[in-house]
Amino acid sequence: MTDPLYAAPPLLAAHALAFSRNEEPVFGPLDFHVDAGEALLVQGDNGAGKTTLLRVLAGLLHLDAGKVEIDGRRARRAERSRFIAYLGHLPALTADLTTLENLHFLCGLHGRRAKQMPGSALAIVGLSGYENTLVRQLSAGQKKRLSLARLWLSPAPLWLLDEPYANLDLDGINLVNRMISAHLRSGGAALVTTHGAYAAPPVRTRMLTLEVAA
DSSP states (O other), rough: OOTTTTTOOOEEEEEEEEEEETEEEEEEEEEEOOOOTEEEEOOOOOOSHHHHHHHHEEEEEEOOOEEEEETEEEEEHHHHHHEEEEEEEOOOOOTTTTTHHHHHHHHHOOOOOOOOOOOHHHHHOOOOTOOOGGGSOHHHHHHHHHHHHHHOOOOSSEEESSSSTTOOOOHHHHHHHHHHHHHHTTHHHHEEESSSSOOOOSEEOOOOEOOOOO
């Protein structure tokens, strides 16, 4: 029987997070958390540290101070590998493989969401018919859609999305919002950096605004 007083820990929690570059503060200290079923929109001008924050949470940069917890545990490499899927500015694709080959390769590296297959993921992001197309032959928008297919196939519950609307038209923006909504309905969470209020899925949403350091 479930203890009615027990509350599940946040999927992600940050405590007194601070980061500096060349001894100049980029952000912090920051305190925030994201529960399963929530989105956190990270807003701020260029230079405010949005990308840096996501790279810190993904474990690609080291903190100056503070700590990150995932599902109630200190975020070490194993937790990040299991819980986090990161979508950065670069597509993280192999140019001389086809779209389908890229997805099969990445599923082999990172695992695959239950009941989802690479071919169906291509259809979800609007790339049906491009299964045998080399990545280097795709447009910037198509590469972004292929990166979204990779994200959709990931079994990780926590999505870190850095400017996911870049290089996408209105239909692509709506696709991202639908994907975020579906991911959150399934118990996942998402952090989304954005310059504007593009992401407005009908889900619980928190806001975090970063200011450019003086």
